[in-house]
Amino acid sequence: MHCLFVGAGAIATEYAADLADGPLTLAGVCDLDAERAATLADEYGCPSFSDLDAALEDIDAPLVVNLTSHAAHGPVTSTALEAGRHVYSQKPLALNASVAGDLLELARERNLALGCAPGTPDAPTQRRAGRLLADGRLGPVQLGYAYAHVGRVTDWHDRPDSFLDIGPLYDGGVYPLALLVAWFGPVASVRTADALDSWPDRVDQRPTAPSHVEAMLAFSSGPTVRLTASLYTPHRSREFYGLELHGDDGSLYLDGTGAMTDSPDAVRYGRVGREYVGAPAQYPTRRYRYLDPVESLAHSVDAGRPSRATGRRGAHVVAVCNAIERAAETGGPVDVADHGAAADPVSAPTVGRRGVGNGTDNERPHSLRLPPIGVGCSRYREGEYVERRDSIATALDAGYRLLDSAELYGNEHRIGELLAAPGSPDRESLFVIGKPWRTNHHREHLIEACRGSLDELGLDAFDCYALHWPEAWAHRGPLARLAEQPVGQQEALTFPEGEDGDIVTVDIPLKQAWKALETVHERGLAHTLGVCNVSRAQLETVLDAGRVRPALVQIERHPYQPRSDLVAFCHERGIRVVAHSPLSAPGLLEEPVLTEIGDSQGLTPAGVVLAWNVTQGVVPIPSSTTPAHIVGNLGAAGERLDTETCARIDGLRRPGFER
Ligand SMILES: NC(=O)c1ccc[n+]([C@@H]2O[C@H](COP(=O)([O-])OP(=O)(O)OC[C@H]3O[C@@H](n4cnc5c(N)ncnc54)[C@H](OP(=O)(O)O)[C@@H]3O)[C@@H](O)[C@H]2O)c1
Numbered sequence: 001m002h003c004l005f006v007g008a009g010a011i012a013t014e015y016a017a018d019l020a021d022g023p024l025t026l027a028g029v030c031d032l033d034a035e036r037a038a039t040l041a042d043e044y045g046c047p048s049f050s051d052l053d054a055a056l057e058d059i060d061a062p063l064v065v066n067l068t069s070h071a072a073h074g075p076v077t078s079t080a081l082e083a084g085r086h087v088y089s090q091k092p093l094a095l096n097a098s099v100a101g102d103l104l105e106l107a108r109e110r111n112l113a114l115g116c117a118p119g120t121p122d123a124p125t126q127r128r129a130g131r132l133l134a135d136g137r138l139g140p141v142q143l144g145y146a147y148a149h150v151g152r153v154t155d156w157h158d159r160p161d162s163f164l165d166i167g168p169l170y171d172g173g174v175y176p177l178a179l180l181v182a183w184f185g186p187v188a189s190v191r192t193a194d195a196l197d198s199w200p201d202r203v204d205q206r207p208t209a210p211s212h213v214e215a216m217l218a219f220s221s222g223p224t225v226r227l228t229a230s231l232y233t234p235h236r237s238r239e240f241y242g243l244e245l246h247g248d249d250g251s252l253y254l255d256g257t258g259a260m261t262d263s264p265d266a267v268r269y270g271r272v273g274r275e276y277v278g279a280p281a282q283y284p285t286r287r288y289r290y291l292d293p294v295e296s297l298a299h300s301v302d303a304g305r306p307s308r309a310t311g312r313r314g315a316h317v318v319a320v321c322n323a324i325e326r327a328a329e330t331g332g333p334v335d336v337a338d339h340g341a342a343a344d345p346v347s348a349p350t351v352g353r354r355g356v357g358n359g360t361d362n363e364r365p366h367s368l369r370l371p372p373i374g375v376g377c378s379r380y381r382e383g384e385y386v387e388r389r390d391s392i393a394t395a396l397d398a399g400y401r402l403l404d405s406a407e408l409y410g411n412e413h414r415i416g417e418l419l420a421a422p423g424s425p426d427r428e429s430l431f432v433i434g435k436p437w438r439t440n441h442h443r444e445h446l447i448e449a450c451r452g453s454l455d456e457l458g459l460d461a462f463d464c465y466a467l468h469w470p471e472a473w474a475h476r477g478p479l480a481r482l483a484e485q486p487v488g489q490q491e492a493l494t495f496p497e498g499e500d501g502d503i504v505t506v507d508i509p510l511k512q513a514w515k516a517l518e519t520v521h522e523r524g525l526a527h528t529l530g531v532c533n534v535s536r537a538q539l540e541t542v543l544d545a546g547r548v549r550p551a552l553v554q555i556e557r558h559p560y561q562p563r564s565d566l567v568a569f570c571h572e573r574g575i576r577v578v579a580h581s582p583l584s585a586p587g588l589l590e591e592p593v594l595t596e597i598g599d600s601q602g603l604t605p606a607g608v609v610l611a612w613n614v615t616q617g618v619v620p621i622p623s624s625t626t627p628a629h630i631v632g633n634l635g636a637a638g639e640r641l642d643t644e645t646c647a648r649i650d651g652l653r654r655p656g657f658e659r
Pocket residue numbers: 375376377378379380404405468532533554579580581582583584585589604606607621622623624625626629630632633
């Protein structure tokens with residue numbers, strides 16, 4: 001779609017820089033400064049203008065991108081709408097709520113699209129924070145603190161006048177305001193506000209509007225947020241565009257409401273009573289571009305549904321800014337016009353049981369949709385038992401959604417307590433794997449084991465219940481709350497030794513154990529079934545014998561032992577592969593090739609191994625008791641390696657590897 005840029009300053013250059021990658025073409029540039037317009041237009045081979053009416057007359061572009069200075073936004077948008085053009089405007093939509101309302105009305109009457117910056121509520125970091133909120137991790141949100149420390153524009157902007165005339169609200173304040181309105185819907189009233197004229201005496205050029213504003217905003221959906229917007233507070237202060245929200249069950253910290261690039265630490269979650277934990281992206285993200293919201297506006301026009309959603313939000317944000325100014329004069333409260341700003345629903349989590357084939361009747365199931373990485377819940381560490389309660393809580397807080405639990409790990413009751421605690425993810429957003437121990441392969445024991453594990457976890461059903469091992473051992477009693485028993489007793493129950501000291505096996509063939517597992521599925525205690533530590537031949541036995549197909553296979557997998565044939569065999573059949581013990585093979589994390597690759601990709605050697613698994617469609621389930629490792633491992637799941645890098649890692653393979 002052709003577009004006309006009106007305004008050719010610094011921000012126009014930023015918008016133009018992304019034109020080459022998208023569907024928009026620059027058909028003309030208009031700026032009161034004819035030279036500036038010509039410079040930008042020449043670069044893109046289009047005509048330039050210093051008169052808006054002439055530009056609209058000459059250029060047949062359906063979309064005007066309004067990149068003028070703040071005070072010109074309203075008049076330019078009005079002229080463009082009057083000329084029948086769709087408009088995307090830089091922030092703010094106007095400086096006055098009634099002007100903004102008129103623009104919306106005009107766009108509505110003529111069925112034209114009207115968009116307004118900032119589009120950053122849709123940027124990757126903000127969406128990640130929004131998902132945390134939508135997941136209900138904070139519980140009801142009652143309070144928030146938002147900052148917009150625009151800083152001393154006289155120091156950092158080549159044309160500060162426009163900022164000094166309007167103050168910090170209409171430029172910086174709109175970032176947190178647009179995001180909060182996207183999340184919580186409209187502000188009902190400004191409870192109180194105050195404004196100051198703080199400015200250094202030695203700087204001659206002074207703001208004509210108040211340089212510092214504080215306001216308490218009451219959102220109609222519940223939260224009260226204190227907003228601080230300042231030209232006085234330096235933009236390098238500790239708080240820049242930070243936002244902190246507090247709910248009954250947890251808190252959220254977002255370090256940049258207007259951020260366009262993602263950083264792993266930009267979103268942090270603090271479950272009530274616990275430290276903040278980084279919640280990194282676990283899916284690949286891309287840089288947010290200034291042109292993204294303009295392109296989606298153009299798309300809405302192409303689709304015959306010209307959107308005014310961000311225009312409505314922009315108009316409401318202007319109304320909030322006006323109300324803050326009035327409240328600062330009168331002391332408040334001041335009601336705020338809605339302008340149709342409704343909360344954009346924040347998308348639901350993408351993990352869980354969506355796409356789960358129930359696998360009955362041996363038809364080819366759809367592959368399970370799993371999170372890219374999970375957390376291993378085992379207590380075992382080089383022959384020792386370690387307490388995992390805290391580290392599993394940290395993993396849940398950071399955003400892990402796949403839990404690998406097992407009867408043998410003996411800590412299902414502790415995981416259950418964590419899942420029941422305020423601030424834990426909803427059941428629907430989790431994928432929980434359970435595993436009966438090999439002393440429970442007899443049908444009755446298996447059902448009892450499954451029910452016992454579910455009781456301890458506080459769940460109705462597992463997302464996947466997987467045989468821990470294909471071979472059966474002698475039953476020595478139930479394994480409930482194993483972690484609470486003396487170590488000797490735990491071992492006697494789980495590693496049944498005969499008088500000769502050898503493990504006592506029992507003759508329950510894999511086929512029979514699988515049939516017993518199918519009963520668990522039939523009774524609704526597991527949505528899908530799986531099997532761990534199998535060879536390809538054993539998996540074929542299950543596939544041939546069973547009525548319910550395995551949806552998941554869990555094997556030890558790392559670069560020393562990639563099990564490529566088995567992985568390919570599973571993937572061809574829609575069976576997901578989960579890699580257990582992905583990091584703990586002796587010497588693996590010291591491999592120079594992993595360090596080298598990691599250095600070039602900003603990853604640790606562990607991160608490289610995890611990204612290698614994820615790139616190949618395998619879900620690693622590392623375990624860690626070190627908070628930085630827990631968060632870093634999750635972040636590595638958002639990385640993808642190219643084919644050449646994967647091949648270098650494949651080169652570490654050690655045929656016949658054994659621990
Ligand atoms: N189905 C089965 O038969 C089976 C068998 C074994 C394991 N599993 C599952 O797989 C899970 C993981 O296996 P695992 O516990 O044996 O081993 P693992 O995850 O491969 O390795 C754990 C070790 O790696 C370290 N580590 C983790 N992240 C690291 C990082 N970023 N940098 C450096 N070191 C890091 C941990 O130390 P820190 O604590 O200091 O981070 C710990 O020493 C288990 O919890 C269990 O759920 C299943």
